[in-house]
Amino acid sequence: MKNIYIKLFLRVSIAFGFFSAVADRLGMWPKENSAWGDWSSFLEYTKLINPWFPASFINTVAIIATLAEVILGLFLILGFKTSLSAKLSGFLLLIFGIAMTLTIGIKAPLDYSVFTAAAAGFGLSLIKEKYLELDSLLSRK
Numbered sequence: 001m002k003n004i005y006i007k008l009f010l011r012v013s014i015a016f017g018f019f020s021a022v023a024d025r026l027g028m029w030p031k032e033n034s035a036w037g038d039w040s041s042f043l044e045y046t047k048l049i050n051p052w053f054p055a056s057f058i059n060t061v062a063i064i065a066t067l068a069e070v071i072l073g074l075f076l077i078l079g080f081k082t083s084l085s086a087k088l089s090g091f092l093l094l095i096f097g098i099a100m101t102l103t104i105g106i107k108a109p110l111d112y113s114v115f116t117a118a119a120a121g122f123g124l125s126l127i128k129e130k131y132l133e134l135d136s137l138l139s140r141k
Helices: 003-025 039-049 055-078 082-104 107-111 114-126 134-140
Strands: none
Touching: 003 039, 003 055, 003 082, 003 114, 039 055, 039 082, 055 082, 082 107, 082 114, 107 114
16 A cells, blocks of 8 residues: 555544544534543543643643644644644644553553554654645645
């Protein structure tokens, strides 16, 4: 399989993983298929895996994480600053995985393939060929 197709698959997979998580916390998935199901449950989870933040910052932390997932997801789908977006996605997922490990144990990030997704982000950042990317159009100018 060509690198361009692998790169496209990684971009779409990571992006839709982010979009699915955001949709879940906004109540857009059916309750029986949800990890959180609504914003308040997501805030409780955010507080659980981030005990080092004061309670007054938890909503801000949750909003920042959500915005990061939406922005990085969009950038990956569009192929905008793909390498940087992929690295940032890898770091964001690695931070999530480490926070989960330190607070609720190693099983959850392994079950949810958080470290695998982080590795996919880092791997994606190494593929230099462009395919269906806004970066290709911008580099021509």
